[in-house]
Amino acid sequence: MAKVVTFGELMLRLSPSNNDRFVQSHQFSILPGGGEANVAVSCAILGHDVYYVTKLPSHEIGTLALDALRSHGINTQFIARGGERIGLYYAETGSAFRPSKVIYDRAHSAIAQADAEDFDFDTIMRDADWFHWTGITPALSPQLAQIVKQACQAAKKHGVKISVDLNYRNKLWTSQQAIQTMRPLMEYVDVCIGNEEDAAKCLGYTVNANIQCGETEHKHYEPLLKQMMQDFGFQLVVTTLRESYSATHNGWKALLYDGHEMYYSQYYDINPIVDRIGAGDAFAAGLIHGLLSDMPLQKALDFGVAASALKHTIVGDFNLSSQQEIVALMNGNTNGRVQR
């Protein structure tokens, strides 16, 4: 059991029932989520001692979100309380060729307006083993970009490994802004996770593959990973590769480069998909767990992909899969027989 820290925004996902569209909805399910929180929950379920850091308003809706984290055993003592509102996102679930749709309402959230004084990263990082953040956090506000830098510095000071999921969000900033902010932050990063679009929009690489069309040939990705490794000196560069056949049918695999060797993960044909939001975070958490557990790189990668594949079958952002379930899938048990 390692001490894991993640830092970012926790939102409430408000979702219509089943496949209902927004405009025909009369109630919303409340499903808390957010990239770094999703990683935190996965790591906690996998047995780690997880500290999630964010800022939530002090009213009951903030507490509702906080309680959801605590229910999974996350340590919330470093979560600041205050600010105006909790970010929201509305999400309807597609089917076949109708895509799922996300409408963000996250501006002006407590975390986006947080100050450096809200967090004491020197205390937070003490004795930590791993620090994970995503490119969403610095995109929320200039102060947050600054705070992320401080968090990374504190982590480095305490010898904490740092992973980032680049996660470019075009609703939050332009590629130009992203590149300007993210490139300097890469100096602190040990493990860099991102797909081609992220590499292009956050780090400024030119990429060729047509990602929207789901072109996932490894050969398109290998040179990019090597170039990233060379430019930033990461220990590991990782990318997930999604083949989108439809909203309910995807292919899923990943690629990892350690500067020496390319590792190709197992491949999952996922049909039907229940909910794919948070799958990338489930992968990151699985990979982190694998690395923290000293799995060989191939196995750590496969564990991450299996964890993430399972996430596609679970409603909500959080990957409510146990280590045992992930291992069973990783070991090839895909027949779905009833477990009694």
Next chain:
Amino acid sequence: MAKVVTFGELMLRLSPSNNDRFVQSHQFSILPGGGEANVAVSCAILGHDVYYVTKLPSHEIGTLALDALRSHGINTQFIARGGERIGLYYAETGSAFRPSKVIYDRAHSAIAQADAEDFDFDTIMRDADWFHWTGITPALSPQLAQIVKQACQAAKKHGVKISVDLNYRNKLWTSQQAIQTMRPLMEYVDVCIGNEEDAAKCLGYTVNANIQCGETEHKHYEPLLKQMMQDFGFQLVVTTLRESYSATHNGWKALLYDGHEMYYSQYYDINPIVDRIGAGDAFAAGLIHGLLSDMPLQKALDFGVAASALKHTIVGDFNLSSQQEIVALMNGNTNGRVQR
């Protein structure tokens, strides 16, 4: 934005939750629908100024149905109020080889018992651009067959284009009755939509293809469309072609003949289907929109089929798809990636 008029019966669909069967249900979802109302809702969402004409009881259940129409922006000022009851249909949703099942309880409805005095079609059709009705309406009662004729005559007087969806319903009348009523009404029709079964049962054609088996070879349909064109002088004859592999997996395309050329639509493999009721109406509305928007025939046909394909992914009779979504699908975007 054109003025569109549709006329027919609005029912309440009462449906068990998800895939539950009738006999295990303890609550019903209320989903208003009906062929011409479905077309009205689609046209309103696509931006037209839509007048839906029917008769609804004056009590709150009638108002509940009325409100559902108004919520989508339909103009309901010509809806008569009065009569005994609103028609219902119970519908359970199948899966795999278990078919969805519809039980009608529509007899004695307010619209089935409406009189000619309930509607002032001369006023209704003034300045209208399009009038759509289906073969269900004249099947409801002899008076309604007469009223449909009056509506068509008023439409013609005001230079309104008329489309019909033949829509044979064997629970409402015999083929003999249908032929006797529908053939004379064809004189008013500009755009005739119907499949082989409709052509046979409503217009008296002999058809060869085994529709139940889902035989959808174009060659079986082309001679029929040509014959219909020749016999009735339609401007356009159109048929949708469904390949039923299972309750949750269908193929879907359409064929249009303008007297000169055969137009073959794009083909959609729909899996999984969420709810296919109302797909034909979504097609009619899409086609009408295409024609009203002066799209070329091929594009209007493709728009109709794409609209209709999307309907299969939406719960309820109404096609709650935007023009933008339909165009995206028509342009080949079928990968279902999350829209953020």
Next chain:
Amino acid sequence: MAKVVTFGELMLRLSPSNNDRFVQSHQFSILPGGGEANVAVSCAILGHDVYYVTKLPSHEIGTLALDALRSHGINTQFIARGGERIGLYYAETGSAFRPSKVIYDRAHSAIAQADAEDFDFDTIMRDADWFHWTGITPALSPQLAQIVKQACQAAKKHGVKISVDLNYRNKLWTSQQAIQTMRPLMEYVDVCIGNEEDAAKCLGYTVNANIQCGETEHKHYEPLLKQMMQDFGFQLVVTTLRESYSATHNGWKALLYDGHEMYYSQYYDINPIVDRIGAGDAFAAGLIHGLLSDMPLQKALDFGVAASALKHTIVGDFNLSSQQEIVALMNGNTNGRVQR
């Protein structure tokens, strides 16, 4: 049937089921509402031709709110689309001595950030009979205070009667700001509705009664109403008087002064209360309806109070009561026998 215009903010109310508290909720009901929208819905149900003016984001959540208005027959053609977000408020329902609780998340809404160019009040007010607004609207932003003034001026130009519900909201502005903004706006007002707290906080009056304790002796209110009449030259000054025995048991009545005579309404003992949010708006709408229908003042006041009393028995902000139901209650039918 008169033409009625209202202008303000439409929010989505997100509410736990039944009496559940926020922190134990896993879904929210979606109940659109907002002072002026509530008045609009009531007036529409009472048969008027109602135009509600606001600004809503162009995404589907904005459309969801718009559709709710349209479902009740409100004309939404003057609603501007655009802006960042729709305002929300979270509301849990109390019981006995546990109060209902509202948490606002309305800052930065589309309407709060609207510009003068979003609304053409000269067109909107043409042929209108009545314009209603509340003190919430100018509190949303300085621009909106300016826009309210423009709306009032346009109304006056077109000879439209103006009513205001003072509705002081301490989360939106200070009393000082309110007084500075509201007093000048009173010059346009014909009918002023407000309780003692509103008179104090919005108009700067000193009041004595202990409102929190539910002291509702008429004698405390009469001098205030007379003073308001004298200071601002209203045609009518009106106040509702709530006696809060508990979250589920209230007394309810109102007082109206026309410069000559004091009118005391009927009194309702309401137990149990289902949902009291929007009751003040239901009163305003009932009073407006009474005045537009040329009821004598006593009857118009009683109609408003009866309408409002019924609202307490209905879930959501909107008063879904018919004229017939309100009249029955006003005429003393309080026995609640099943209506078959």
Next chain:
Amino acid sequence: MAKVVTFGELMLRLSPSNNDRFVQSHQFSILPGGGEANVAVSCAILGHDVYYVTKLPSHEIGTLALDALRSHGINTQFIARGGERIGLYYAETGSAFRPSKVIYDRAHSAIAQADAEDFDFDTIMRDADWFHWTGITPALSPQLAQIVKQACQAAKKHGVKISVDLNYRNKLWTSQQAIQTMRPLMEYVDVCIGNEEDAAKCLGYTVNANIQCGETEHKHYEPLLKQMMQDFGFQLVVTTLRESYSATHNGWKALLYDGHEMYYSQYYDINPIVDRIGAGDAFAAGLIHGLLSDMPLQKALDFGVAASALKHTIVGDFNLSSQQEIVALMNGNTNGRVQR
């Protein structure tokens, strides 16, 4: 355990959730009910061998209703299957001074269109101890009035006691029609249950008390009961007396006359009421049970009133109270302490 037969119409009640109004509903609960079915269910729960007789359509919605009866142990072997539709009624639940509202949609039901050949009452009544019907059944159609007569004759032939609940329904027939039909049927009746309105509308008596106002002084009722006894030679005449303070607060008691003595039941102050539909039927069933169990008249009356009082706390038409619970209440246990 006695053999009890009841005959009448089973409907599906479709109800919004909780206190929701019809026009704000998106789903309906399915609650089967109907006067004689309600009595049948109560008698079955109280341990009798109950045969309910009606006609239901052969489709699954008919089966859904049938299954609800069977679930309570009712013998359904004499229920005819066929006909067009099952009767429905929509019911919303009021609160305080907002009354509950029922909208019937029962015309053209299978039972209303049943023929004499659908039922073999000679077989049905063999070995029966009690036959109960209500004034609703003969009101459904002239054939049914005739069939009720045949049922009564068969019952008499087999020495079966007959009770009727007069239950006047002004939506089904005029008082004149009711009197013409019901008076001759009284010759078969042993136990007649009805309130003043029923006595007036079904049997033609002139009554003085203002029932709508809830005047329930015994003295108004005693002469009526004596006159009914004298005119028709009943063994027992019974009336329930409801004091309607509001939709959620009623007083409830009953009065019984055996030709010699007046029996006054216990009185219940019921607050809050959960659902009062079916309370009269719960009373009839309780009384029948008391009489079949050879309770003294006072006790049988008290048992009926206690049973009925409990029904007010239960959702749906059926009185799901056990004998033990009824006896506990009858014995004065009204404190509502948690039963562990």
Next chain:
Amino acid sequence: MAKVVTFGELMLRLSPSNNDRFVQSHQFSILPGGGEANVAVSCAILGHDVYYVTKLPSHEIGTLALDALRSHGINTQFIARGGERIGLYYAETGSAFRPSKVIYDRAHSAIAQADAEDFDFDTIMRDADWFHWTGITPALSPQLAQIVKQACQAAKKHGVKISVDLNYRNKLWTSQQAIQTMRPLMEYVDVCIGNEEDAAKCLGYTVNANIQCGETEHKHYEPLLKQMMQDFGFQLVVTTLRESYSATHNGWKALLYDGHEMYYSQYYDINPIVDRIGAGDAFAAGLIHGLLSDMPLQKALDFGVAASALKHTIVGDFNLSSQQEIVALMNGNTNGRVQR
């Protein structure tokens, strides 16, 4: 219509909504079920006179379960009441490669602790045509193993055919215990249903096929069936063969041997599966119905497989399919077209 008796444990299945996992659930659906009860319900729906025998606690949760049986027309007069608790099982529904999961909480149930005196099998078996039990019942407790033997003896005495579904449950007993108990009971059995695992664990056969991997080649099974026939003198030996591609996609067929010939059933590719629990019981019931209806063996087998295939599309343990629906599927109607 034959008289069918089944004997075993009825549990309440408590299930999260849709695909929700246990740990994210806030409510459970209540779905009664259990091997022999499932067979009973199917047989009752297929028109037989079915007596289900078990023991249920006398409290309301026991009655809730009892009512569910009665609702389908099962005769429950021989169900003993008493004991401590009703058995439960929690079941979450998987998707794709995430398996459904069952957690049993059935120990100490009323039936597991039942005594011989609770059941009078001599009376129960009188005039019966068929008695069905499964290997689960004797596994519940040593007394029950004894009682099953008594039931079989009583059945034999009255000339009742006996079928068993071996149904090995490793949570209830070891293979050694099973073999010791089950082998002697086989002497009473006419029709033995079981797959390879059952044959191995309950009867002690050595089998080769890798069932977990879904190897369903007939050749692996034929020698086993022949050997079982030879060893125990069954009239028929039957096995179902499931190919598990995923939790939502299975292949399904069966094999029957009558001592002379091997019968191979139709094959169904089931995708998507709604709920596969109870599919084996649906098969047994379908086969029993076929045999009781004197269908030829091939047709009886096909009927059983078609019945069972339909069960996969229905939520809950019970196969709510009609004879007409099963026959339609058996006759090849798999296209899933809407039935109107």
Next chain:
Amino acid sequence: MAKVVTFGELMLRLSPSNNDRFVQSHQFSILPGGGEANVAVSCAILGHDVYYVTKLPSHEIGTLALDALRSHGINTQFIARGGERIGLYYAETGSAFRPSKVIYDRAHSAIAQADAEDFDFDTIMRDADWFHWTGITPALSPQLAQIVKQACQAAKKHGVKISVDLNYRNKLWTSQQAIQTMRPLMEYVDVCIGNEEDAAKCLGYTVNANIQCGETEHKHYEPLLKQMMQDFGFQLVVTTLRESYSATHNGWKALLYDGHEMYYSQYYDINPIVDRIGAGDAFAAGLIHGLLSDMPLQKALDFGVAASALKHTIVGDFNLSSQQEIVALMNGNTNGRVQR
């Protein structure tokens, strides 16, 4: 903030919706609860560092219960995992004179079968300030009675204050067993909470007042409290006094004796009650909080009663009230005005 330890059984409450009865239920809400867990949750919400000790099965249903505790911030590190099952109780909610009903299914639970080795009370009690248990825990099994003694001894060793809520449960043991077990345990207790029935059944006192009838005159209780104080040397003896007018209307107050003075709490008239289960635990937690916060005895008592009164308005066992809300009520704010 103090360190508080509680020890006992956590059950899942399974409840029908709203006022539905068990036999009409098709789903259950899952509401975890249990006397000591309820106290733990309250104390955690009031800001204390709470350790709840129990044993839960290691499967997901156990985790579901565990997560519910963690969501409120309880430290669960000392909860043992293992054993057979989690205890359940079914609870339906009454109304008016229909009592709520609880059916227990808690036998054989993991905690009832726990061994001394499951808990290391020496570690658990280190640095603790308060230990609370109830008379339910030793009633679960003889081992648990022994373990409670060990827990008390460890608490004493570490100088921890001990409170007990006597809480006699006649379904778990006889009064004779209770007296034999509980009296010796009183030697460790500092604060003893219990009503007359508890005093009689757990400690063997003879009491006169008719508690079932809700006789709550203080004079009946004072001598008892004094005697208990004298016999066992408690620091404080406390009793809550409930006046049950109906299932939805109760009076509520408490009495405390410190050996010198009698303290009489405020009195609450609670109408309507939403859910009274757990109210006694809410009182205990409020009192403990008051004592830990060094409130004067009168204020601590009033705080406990106010906390408990609020619990009656909240669904579920847990008192989800904040300190601020409790203080507001204690200070007399009972008017239930909407908090905005």
